[in-house]
Amino acid sequence: MQGPLRNQIRTVKNEVSELRTVVRREREQLRQAALYALSDRQLKTLAAADPDPEAVSAYRRVLDAAARRAGWTCPSGELPVDAIAQELTIRSRSKLYTMFPDEGEFRRELYPKQLEFFRAGRDHREVAFIAANRCGKSEAGVYQAAVHLTGLYPPWWEGRRFDQPIHAWMISDTNQTTCDILQRKLLGRIASANKPFSGSGDGMVPGDRIVQVQMKPSTRGAVGTALIRHVSGGVSEVTFKSYQQGREAFQGTEQDLVVCDEEPPMEVYAEALMRTMDTTGKGGGLVLLLFTPLNGWSEVVDSFLNPEKGSGDRSCVQAGWDDVPHLSAAEKESMWEAIPEYQREARSKGIQIGR
Numbered sequence: 001m002q003g004p005l006r007n008q009i010r011t012v013k014n015e016v017s018e019l020r021t022v023v024r025r026e027r028e029q030l031r032q033a034a035l036y037a038l039s040d041r042q043l044k045t046l047a048a049a050d051p052d053p054e055a056v057s058a059y060r061r062v063l064d065a066a067a068r069r070a071g072w073t074c075p076s077g078e079l080p081v082d083a084i085a086q087e088l089t090i091r092s093r094s095k096l097y098t099m100f101p102d103e104g105e106f107r108r109e110l111y112p113k114q115l116e117f118f119r120a121g122r123d124h125r126e127v128a129f130i131a132a133n134r135c136g137k138s139e140a141g142v143y144q145a146a147v148h149l150t151g152l153y154p155p156w157w158e159g160r161r162f163d164q165p166i167h168a169w170m171i172s173d174t175n176q177t178t179c180d181i182l183q184r185k186l187l188g189r190i191a192s193a194n195k196p197f198s199g200s201g202d203g204m205v206p207g208d209r210i211v212q213v214q215m216k217p218s219t220r221g222a223v224g225t226a227l228i229r230h231v232s233g234g235v236s237e238v239t240f241k242s243y244q245q246g247r248e249a250f251q252g253t254e255q256d257l258v259v260c261d262e263e264p265p266m267e268v269y270a271e272a273l274m275r276t277m278d279t280t281g282k283g284g285g286l287v288l289l290l291f292t293p294l295n296g297w298s299e300v301v302d303s304f305l306n307p308e309k310g311s312g313d314r315s316c317v318q319a320g321w322d323d324v325p326h327l328s329a330a331e332k333e334s335m336w337e338a339i340p341e342y343q344r345e346a347r348s349k350g351i352q353i354g355r
Contacts, residue, residue, distance in 0.1 A: 007124050028073040028083075028256050033231050034063035035080075035087045038094070039102060043091075047084050059277035096146050099139070100154070106326055108156065113319035114140045120315040121160035122288050125276065126290040127305045131319040131350040134327060134335070135269040141259050141290040142185040145170060148257050148286075149238055151231035160286055162201035165234035169272065171241045172261045178242045179222035182261050185217040186238070187213070188225060211235055247271050256285040257272040263291040284313075293352035294343065 035043065038059060044054035046059060054077065063075070093095035100108040113131070117140055120127045131137040147153050148162050170186065172178040182189075188203030190213060209229045216224035228236040242251060243264050245258065250271040258272045269289075276285030293301055303309055304316040321332050336348060345351040 011153070026072050029231065029233050030063060030072060030075060031080050032065040032087075033151075034059055034230070035083060036060040037066070037155050039155055040088075041102070043084060043088055044078060047069065047088060049080075050080065058292050068354065083103070083255075089194060089205060090208070095202070095204050096143070096150070096152065096206055097144050099204075100156075110325040111136070111323075113323045115158075117158040117317045118144060118157065120317060122211045123289070123290040124315040126273065126287045126289075126304075126311075128291075128314075128316045129318060129319070130291060130293050130301070130304070130352075132288075132321050133292055134305055134322050134331075135319045135321065135350070136179060136326070137290040137319070138185065139293075140260050141261060141288050142170075142204050143311055144183065144288065145238070145257065145259050146186060149228040149230070149236040150209050152209075162256060164232055164337050165228075165230040165236040166220045167254065168236065168238045168257040168259070169250075169275075169306065171236055171240055171243065171257050171258050171261065171264070171272070173243050173264075174224055174244045175216070175219040177262070179216075179219055183223050183240055186222065190215075190221065190223060193287045216240070243268050250275065253287075258285070260287070260289045261291070261297065263295055263300055266303075267301055271327075287306070292350065293346050296353045297351075301346070305352070318350045320351075 013330075029271070038046070042052075042055040043056040053265075059079070067075075100111065102108065102112070113129075114136065117127065117129045122146070129137045129140060146157070147157065148160070148166055149168060151162065153161060155283050170178065170182045172182055173186040179221060184203065186203050186205055186207075187210060188207065205228055207307055210231050211227040213223045213227075214225045216222040223240055225237060225239045228238060230236050243262075247265075247267045250268060253275060255272075258276060260269065260272065264272070269287075273287055276287055289300070289304075295301070297305075304314055321335075332348070337346065339347050342353065346353050
């Protein structure tokens with residue numbers, strides 16, 4: 001056999017091998033997306049020795065739907081036993097899978113304000129969750145950021161969906177609070193810098209979804225940017241910023257998602273909002289605000305609560321202590337006594353101070 005022919009055969013074999021690898025990876029991604037779309041109860045019945053026929057049918061339906069969305073060929077509907085067991089193990093360890101459960105003392109239906117906040121992103125570009133302290137507003141914002149970054153939407157999700165990897169900003173008032181609150185809640189404890197991720201995996205994003213983190217030299221332990229594996233096979237990028245950087249730091253780049261934890265200065269908010277202008281080709285990205293209204297009837301509050309400044313792009317959800325089940329009567333009484341009288345409406349009910 002002549003040399004050129006041998007080289008051509010070798011090239012074809014390599015191309016076939018690469019194609020098989022791509023197809024295998026696509027099938028794994030489709031199965032993972034299908035399994036994620038199932039409830040815990042359905043997964044447990046699939047893992048049983050005699051799987052429930054309804055759960056099997058549900059798996060095959062979501063598998064076919066995932067293949068159609070991705071434009072890929074649907075793999076066989078055989079149950080991936082090992083993948084099901086792995087999915088159940090991951091869910092038992094990750095906050096993303098255990099937040100807002102179907103059942104239990106803190107089941108999803110007992111958090112109507114959080115669900116309203118999630119739904120609002122479907123039809124509005126600007127969504128404010130103005131709530132009392134300890135109502136879980138930061139957790140709700142971080143949870144929503146995590147599902148958008150990963151594409152791992154739960155079966156009950158009715159809010160905005162991104163089918164492809166996104167670019168996002170997570171912002172708070174200072175570099176330190178961004179690190180201590182948003183970064184910690186989203187990524188968990190970070191054990192390695194500027195390398196493939198090595199951390200605790202105890203944040204909202206599952207540890208196996210975090211590809212890499214780039215540390216911020218100006219603040220000890222702070223991440224500048226993290227890469228998050230999206231269910232589509234691509235990689236999302238989230239950057240951590242702060243209001244103390246000033247308006248100029250928010251110029252330039254387009255973003256699909258911006259999350260502001262604590263009320264931002266209007267000039268920073270306006271600049272961040274501009275970065276989401278029509279980045280998706282579907283009317284723009286999404287901006288989420290999460291804060292307790294301690295600054296009174298500010299310009300930001302006015303833009304959301306003043307009927308004369310209403311906009312179809314804006315939505316506001318307000319919540320107080322009585323809207324969540326995780327605060328006991330004793331806790332609420334203790335906190336009430338500790339709060340200065342002039343702040344009680346804001347800190348307990350999410351109602352702005354004065355006007």
